[in-house]
Each structure stands twice: as C-alpha cells, then as structure tokens.
Amino acid sequence: MDIAFVIEKFVLVAIIFGISLLIAMYSTYAERKVAAFLQDRLGPDRAGPFGILQPLADGVKMFMKEEIIPTNASKWLFMVGPGLAMLTACIGTAVIPWGSAITVGDRVIPLQVTDINVGILYIFGVVSLGVYGVMIGGWASNNKYSLLSAIRAASQNISYEIAMGLSIIALLLVTNSMSLGEIVANQHGWRWNVLYQPLGFLLFMVCSFAETNRAPFDLPECETELIGGYHTEYSSMKLGFYLFAEYINMFVSAAVMASLYFGGYNYPGMDWVLAQTGTVIAPLIGTAVFFLKIFAFIFFFMWVRWTIPRFRYDQLMHLGWKVLIPLAIANIIITSIVIAIIEKF
Amino acid sequence: MGTSVFYFVAALSVIFSLMVIFSKNPVHSVLYLIVTFFTLTVHYILLNAQFLAVVNFIVYMGAIMVLFLFVLMLLNLNKENEPLKSNLVKVVGVIAGCCLVVTIIGSLKATAISDPVLLKNPNLGLVKNLGKELFGPYMLPFELSSVLLLTAMVGAVLLTKKEKV
Numbered sequence: 110m111d112i113a114f115v116i117e118k119f120v121l122v123a124i125i126f127g128i129s130l131l132i133a134m135y136s137t138y139a140e141r142k143v144a145a146f147l148q149d150r151l152g153p154d155r156a157g158p159f160g161i162l163q164p165l166a167d168g169v170k171m172f173m174k175e176e177i178i179p180t181n182a183s184k185w186l187f188m189v190g191p192g193l194a195m196l197t198a199c200i201g202t203a204v205i206p207w208g209s210a211i212t213v214g215d216r217v218i219p220l221q222v223t224d225i226n227v228g229i230l231y232i233f234g235v236v237s238l239g240v241y242g243v244m245i246g247g248w249a250s251n252n253k254y255s256l257l258s259a260i261r262a263a264s265q266n267i268s269y270e271i272a273m274g275l276s277i278i279a280l281l282l283v284t285n286s287m288s289l290g291e292i293v294a295n296q297h298g299w300r301w302n303v304l305y306q307p308l309g310f311l312l313f314m315v316c317s318f319a320e321t322n323r324a325p326f327d328l329p330e331c332e333t334e335l336i337g338g339y340h341t342e343y344s345s346m347k348l349g350f351y352l353f354a355e356y357i358n359m360f361v362s363a364a365v366m367a368s369l370y371f372g373g374y375n376y377p378g379m380d381w382v383l384a385q386t387g388t389v390i391a392p393l394i395g396t397a398v399f400f401l402k403i404f405a406f407i408f409f410f411m412w413v414r415w416t417i418p419r420f421r422y423d424q425l426m427h428l429g430w431k432v433l434i435p436l437a438i439a440n441i442i443i444t445s446i447v448i449a450i451i452e453k454f
Numbered sequence: 455m456g457t458s459v460f461y462f463v464a465a466l467s468v469i470f471s472l473m474v475i476f477s478k479n480p481v482h483s484v485l486y487l488i489v490t491f492f493t494l495t496v497h498y499i500l501l502n503a504q505f506l507a508v509v510n511f512i513v514y515m516g517a518i519m520v521l522f523l524f525v526l527m528l529l530n531l532n533k534e535n536e537p538l539k540s541n542l543v544k545v546v547g548v549i550a551g552c553c554l555v556v557t558i559i560g561s562l563k564a565t566a567i568s569d570p571v572l573l574k575n576p577n578l579g580l581v582k583n584l585g586k587e588l589f590g591p592y593m594l595p596f597e598l599s600s601v602l603l604l605t606a607m608v609g610a611v612l613l614t615k616k617e618k619v
Contacts, residue, residue, distance in 0.1 A: 228502050241520070248527050
C-alpha cells in the first residue's frame, strides 16, 4: 500500500463528503424554491441574491438555538440517534462510481472509493441500517408520539425493503454482477438498464421514496397525527441533523438510481468525446453528466412531494405488501424466462 | 497485522455480548446485540467472506434486530412490572450455569490448542465462487434448507390467521 494510494483515496473521500454535504445543504434551498414555484409563490429571497445564502442562515440559526434534552429521556441514546442518522446517510456514497477512471501519465485514478464485489448489497445494507437513527431517537425521547413514529418508520422500512430487494434481484439477472463499478461500466453509451428493466426501475423508485421517508410515504413525520414525528422532542442542531440526513439520503438514493438504471456517467456519444478531449477531461464530463442525472432525480423527489398527498397508513401497507411485492416477483419470473429464451436461441 | 485486528475485534465481540446480558434495560440489550452482530460482520470480512458478511449485515442487523427492537419498544418493559422470580428458580439457574461452565471448560481442554485454520480456497467467500459451490456440489442441502425456511414462513402466516368458524 503506497502513500500515493492512501492520499488519493483520502482526497476522494473528502471531496465526496464535501459534495454530499453541499448538495444536501442546497437541496433544502431547492426544495423551498421548487415548492414556491409549484405553488406560484416566490420562496426565500431575502438572504443574498435570489436567497442563495438561505441555507447558511438556516444553519447558523440551528446552531444558535437552545439545546433541550427532556428530563426523562435516555440521554445517551437521545444523542446517538441524530448522529447515527447522519452516519448511515453518509457512508452509502463509498461504493458509487462517480466517473470512469482518470488516466494521468501511467497512473490510473478510479473515481470510486472502493469497488467491492458486493456493492449493491452494501448499499442495501446501509439503507436498512438507516432506520436505526429514527428508531433510537424516537424511543429515547420518551414521548408517545415519537415512539409511534419510530415504530411506523421501522415497519415501513422493513415492508418496502422486501420489494426493493426483489427488484434488485431482477436487475442482477440482467447485469450478471453485484459490483456497482461493473454494472455502470456495462451500460456504456445508450445501453442503460432502465431499457431492460422498466418495471424494476419503477418498483425500485417507489421503494426508495419509502426508504428515504419522503412524501407521499412520510408517515413517520405526519404532523396532523404525530405532532412532529420522531423528532418532536429535538431542538437545535440535533433536529438539524435529522432534517439534513433526509436530504443526504435523497442525494444518495438519487445517485444509486442514476447509476443502477440510468447509466451513471455514461451518455450517448461518449466515445467521440473521449477521442476529442483525452483521458482527463472526458471522465470529468462523464461525472458532470452523472450529477445532472442526480439533480434530475432530486428535482423529481421534490416535484412528487409537492404534488401528491400523503398516504394513509393502511394504504401504505397495502401498496407495499399486496401490490409492489407481487409485481416484483412477476418481474423476476418474466425477466428470467426472457433471459432463458434469449440464451437458448 | 491480521491477527492483532482479529484479537481486537474478538475482544469487542466478547465485551458487547457480555453487555447484552448485563444491561438492565431490554432495549439497551438489543442495541448491544446489534453492535455484537456488527463485530461478527467484521470477522467475516477478515475471513474474506464478503457475501456472508454483507448478508449478516442486512439480515441480522438490518431486519431481524429492527423487529426485535420494534417489539421491545412496543412492550415498553420497565423494571417495576417485571415479575419477581422465586428463589427456587434462581438456585436452579445458578446450578445449570455452573454445569454449563464445567462442560465448556472440559470440552476446551479436550480440543487442546487447535491448529490455525487454513482455508483451502481463500476466495470461496466471494459471490461468484460461493454461488457455484452452493448450486454445484451442495445443491441438495441448499434446496432442502430453502424448503425448510418456506415451511417456517407458511407456518408463521397460518399462526397469525384468524380461525374462521
């Protein structure tokens, strides 16, 4: 293990971490602007030109607020909750390939922190851990509404994980690999997986909405029934962490969807661009394309939030268990039959 | 370096599994159990069994423990409403525990110091190799265990169904 390798990975991790925080920060601003646009309002426009300093102002406000820990709360776990939510939100970015490898001289720098051969399962594991932050925080608050919300989050997460896992199985049948690096590399040019797995993508997307607790599946923070949800008792930056983790989760799941189904850094005509610009600029253009796809997905998340009303809890469970899971199983069977027929002839 | 990492993680696993039994609050116990499972995942990674590691991570830490936590949070067990155990049960428990310790020490004595385990195929734990093994030489036991799991699942569904009179 040479020093250059360690430095290279360290710099990459630092950049990815910084970018995910920055994007999450500006997602809060974008969310308010999109909401304003959809509701024919102006949105935040006081801090800086067009209000672009609003996230900074919000951050400062969060830090300056009074820190309140309820007397009967389990103090240690009350603090662990938001930290865990942030941690599980951030570690998902480790296996995502942000671009094809940059070649400088004879040194090849992959734009991916690590390409483990169970990459998809790693993402899946991190997603399933995400609920612990909410559950621990909700229970430690010692508040009945928070507890109800934590329990809702847990059952919702588990229900939709099954459909998500089944839709990934159909994708694996097509890609023949679990490594995210390979999956993205195989979608060269126009061969995006969404063309082979349209139903699988739809299922995966609905499940990611549920896993990130975004509307219309934001039952754990349903204000009309639960006051605030699992973060009712939280104040100051601990509340900030919970809200922030949601935006990082949204960014990570947008990145996962873009790389699994929409070709990641691949775009039509990329070979021509590579021949024109060389091995340093072309991968960076690919990364820019990847981020465009991610922003499109983040916009879609917000668009849905301000368009579709929240589900009722029994509707949520009905959709998860009786609609998505049978569809996902049918998708697996159809995919495997088609693959068997293609291989036969 | 490998062995020192192993001893460090092994010590953590032992400490956290002891915390599972010693903590008074059942929710804390489950949280310690989750950390214990995490250290087990690290053990699998040290053995280069990536698939097993990540499955342990998803199934035990991500699903089963969430359900454990779910049930315990709903029950909301407190020290006040915990039934007091009679002295007879305590005495029986102590005797049984001592018997277990003697048995474990005896069996450890019999095995003596085992030879370091050498994996015949160090890359067996990678997804592709594991799949080839499971669906090749071990096809029958693998399918039998999946039938067993299916039976358990059908049984669980039947148990929760209300009887129609």
